[in-house]
Amino acid sequence: GAVVSQHPSWVICKSGTSVKIECRSLDFQATTMFWYRQFPKQSLMLMATSNEGSKATYEQGVEKDKFLINHASLTLSTLTVTSAHPEDSSFYICSASGIPHYEQYFGPGTRLTVT
Amino acid sequence: RKEVEQDPGPFNVPEGATVAFNCTYSNSASQSFFWYRQDCRKEPKLLMSVYSSGNEDGRFTAQLNRASQYISLLIRDSKLSDSATYLCVVNIGNQFYFGTGTSLTVIP
Numbered sequence: 286g287a288v289v290s291q292h293p294s295w296v297i298c299k300s301g302t303s304v305k306i307e308c309r310s311l312d313f314q315a316t317t318m319f320w321y322r323q324f325p326k327q328s329l330m331l332m333a334t335s336n337e338g339s340k341a342t343y344e345q346g347v348e349k350d351k352f353l354i355n356h357a358s359l360t361l362s363t364l365t366v367t368s369a370h371p372e373d374s375s376f377y378i379c380s381a382s383g384i385p386h387y388e389q390y391f392g393p394g395t396r397l398t399v400t
Numbered sequence: 401r402k403e404v405e406q407d408p409g410p411f412n413v414p415e416g417a418t419v420a421f422n423c424t425y426s427n428s429a430s431q432s433f434f435w436y437r438q439d440c441r442k443e444p445k446l447l448m449s450v451y452s453s454g455n456e457d458g459r460f461t462a463q464l465n466r467a468s469q470y471i472s473l474l475i476r477d478s479k480l481s482d483s484a485t486y487l488c489v490v491n492i493g494n495q496f497y498f499g500t501g502t503s504l505t506v507i508p
Contacts, residue, residue, distance in 0.1 A: 382494065
């Protein structure tokens with residue numbers, strides 16, 4: 286299988302600050318990357334889909350100005366949570382799909398706590 | 401109507417039992433199908449892809465029925481370590497649609 290890494294794995298920040306999460310495909314070209322959020326005991330919720338070199342497509346209800354996504358290369362996508370608030374505290378997971386692995390492979394997730 | 405629907409369970413089965421999950425999808429143009437497992441507080445991990453001819457990997461068997469638009473996962477001889485949430489995933493183009501997951505607990 287393919288390997289996707291995420292950094293940081295765990296972050297605590299103060300309300301009002303911004304947090305950047307990185308997602309990297311280590312051994313394949315990720316033409317598409319996905320960002321999800323998961324609250325405790327709930328299903329994965331797709332936030333946005335990004336294709337390398339293009340603007341991300343956000344799901345309904347997800348604020349694109351609050352959750353900035355950049356997918357500038359075939360191995361790296363970043364999600365920046367701007368002006369974080371306690372309700373943004375969640376488990377953020379990225380996944381990647383591409384060449385030769387068209388299935389989605391998930392990063393280990395980033396647990397964000399906003400105080 | 402949701403793209404993918406799964407029975408959330410929970411399924412509580414004794415060790416050694418056989419358990420089956422079904423998942424239905426609404427879009428007949430769906431191209432690829434997968435089962436993932438997700439352990440508590442972890443990321444989903446690909447369990448197996450599902451092919452029209454059906455496929456087997458050890459104790460796990462996946463089937464696809466395009467006519468009825470459902471996929472299934474059969475787990476034989478359940479182990480304690482099989483306890484997890486099983487996610488059904490359907491792919492159309494570069495979009496992936498996830499079911500809400502079926503929770504399985506294998507009891508000693």
